[in-house]
Amino acid sequence: MTPIKIPLMRSTFFDEARTRERLAEFVKTSPRLSMGEQCAAFEKAFCAYQERSTSVLVSSGSAANLGLIQALLNLGRLKKGDKVGVSAVTWATNVMPVMQLGLIPVAIDCGLEHLNMTAALLEKHIDGLKAVFITNVLGFCGDIEGIATLCKKKGVILLEDNCESLGTRYKGKLLGNFGLASTFSFFVGHHLSTIEGGMICTDDRELASMVLMVRAHGWDRNLTTEEQKTLRTKHGVDDFHARYTFYESAYNLRTTEISGFLGYLQLPMLEPTIKKRSDNFVRFHAAAQKHEDRYYPLKADHIERLSNFAMPLVAKSPKILADTVKRFEDAGVEVRPIITGDITTHPFWTKELPKADCPNSRIIHSQGFYFANNPDLTDAEVQLMCGLL
Ligand SMILES: Cc1ncc(COP(=O)(O)O)c(C=O)c1O
Known part of the structure; x- marks a missing residue:
């Protein structure tokens, strides 16, 4: 790896x-x-x-x-x-x-x-x-x-x-x-x-x-x-x-x-850092928008100032997710699922409660991923990740 x-x-x-x-x-x-x-x-x-x-x-x-x-x-x-x-x-x-x-x-x-x-x-x-x-x-x-x-x-x-x-x-x-x-x-x-x-x-x-x-x-x-x-x-x-x-x-x-x-x-120092991350987010978001065949469009224009620390996207199929994860990992970029995905599918939940009917969250669970949006990213790194999308 x-x-x-x-x-x-x-x-x-x-x-x-x-x-x-x-x-x-x-x-x-x-x-x-x-x-x-x-x-x-x-x-x-x-x-x-x-x-x-x-x-x-x-x-x-x-x-x-x-x-x-x-x-x-x-x-x-x-x-x-x-x-x-x-x-x-x-x-x-x-x-x-x-x-x-x-x-x-x-x-x-x-x-x-x-x-x-x-x-x-x-x-x-x-x-x-x-x-x-x-x-x-x-x-x-x-x-x-x-x-x-x-x-x-x-x-x-x-x-x-x-x-x-x-x-x-x-x-x-x-x-x-x-x-x-x-x-x-x-x-x-x-x-x-x-x-x-x-x-x-x-x-x-x-x-x-x-x-x-x-x-x-x-x-x-x-x-x-x-x-x-x-x-x-x-x-x-x-x-x-x-x-x-x-x-x-x-x-x-x-x-x-x-x-x-x-x-x-x-x-x-929080506000200047949020600004850096917001600027990165704008670039990631614009790059993702060019690939709406691959990722569900992400809506952010209803939010006045979005304070994001990891860039999430949901792929349109499990195959697109697998290919994207491979591209990112081959380039040495860490990727993870979007936090819990559907919480009701986790073992601690199903031990006590039935899975819930949450169709969107199920897609986020099986096809979502996120990658870094930290204030230390260089311009070249942001560009690289945009390119990987
Ligand atoms: C939404 C949410 N709630 C609670 C927590 C728990 O925070 P902590 O790791 O400080 O215990 C996290 C951790 O990442 C989180 O993402």
Whole structure:
């Protein structure tokens, strides 16, 4: 096999060498490495970036998904046995916490043209759902404002797994701001890397406080004095025993000051990086459009600013996919399937639930692929990949 020359991701950080130097210095000199003021500074800066009032930093995007669902259960806004709509094209740890916490996932098909759920596809299944935990796939979205309107009309909670779409703006609003809460991932290769890391964002104060308890053992240490007072009075807990009183079902989903430091340091570099990736995307998209005999046309013109970190395409047949994968791999370009494809075909799902009828997602599963769109790509590399299409 030809050695990989263009991997999906090349560097761990923005401004790699300098960021590593600053990280080394931070680790050498910082008196504290467990969660503290660096994490708080990153959370505050992220609120400003994301235009949300609360951001809670956790250890990964998966932890963010788990913590968010647990918080909604603790608040009684979701109950065991409730049905939750999920995108059929998603990530395993979007759906797994839904199942692990006793909820029933209902897979909603995604559009072939943008890989995401639409209001029309959701409408067929919305009756009986308590929540929709949508995944915004690879910087794209469908008509998410229509989904939000539909959810509102039906009294369904809308949550966004925005782990793949930090920075995409749709109809004047950032993805991640269309529902009650959203989750983000800072894993290497995503838009912004803290090595591992994740965030939960919401404007709902009650939910934010519950997320803070779920993040750390179910105690009240991270709440405001006022909130602590109310809880302690309600449960008859004195200030001494409050140090080790556990009010809610929780985990330890905290991360370290290293993540906070890295996130805060790199956040100002996010926008220029998104710009580079958007420029690459425009070139890939134009190249793909010349081959509509081979690939389903990808619709992106409904999105104001598309923040993409890997370029997806769906081949028009399994044979075209196989030929394309061979061309890319022979040229040393890494290719992968479009995340989970149809989640309902995976063994962990079929062990517990029947496969769902999601015809578009099945095609995305069997004929989709993606390749690198990272900020380190050279002009020649972008040209090479365009040529390979
Ligand atoms: C849509 C989606 N949700 C959640 C996750 C989990 O994020 P993490 O790898 O930070 O746990 C990923 C990871 O790639 C993802 O793509």
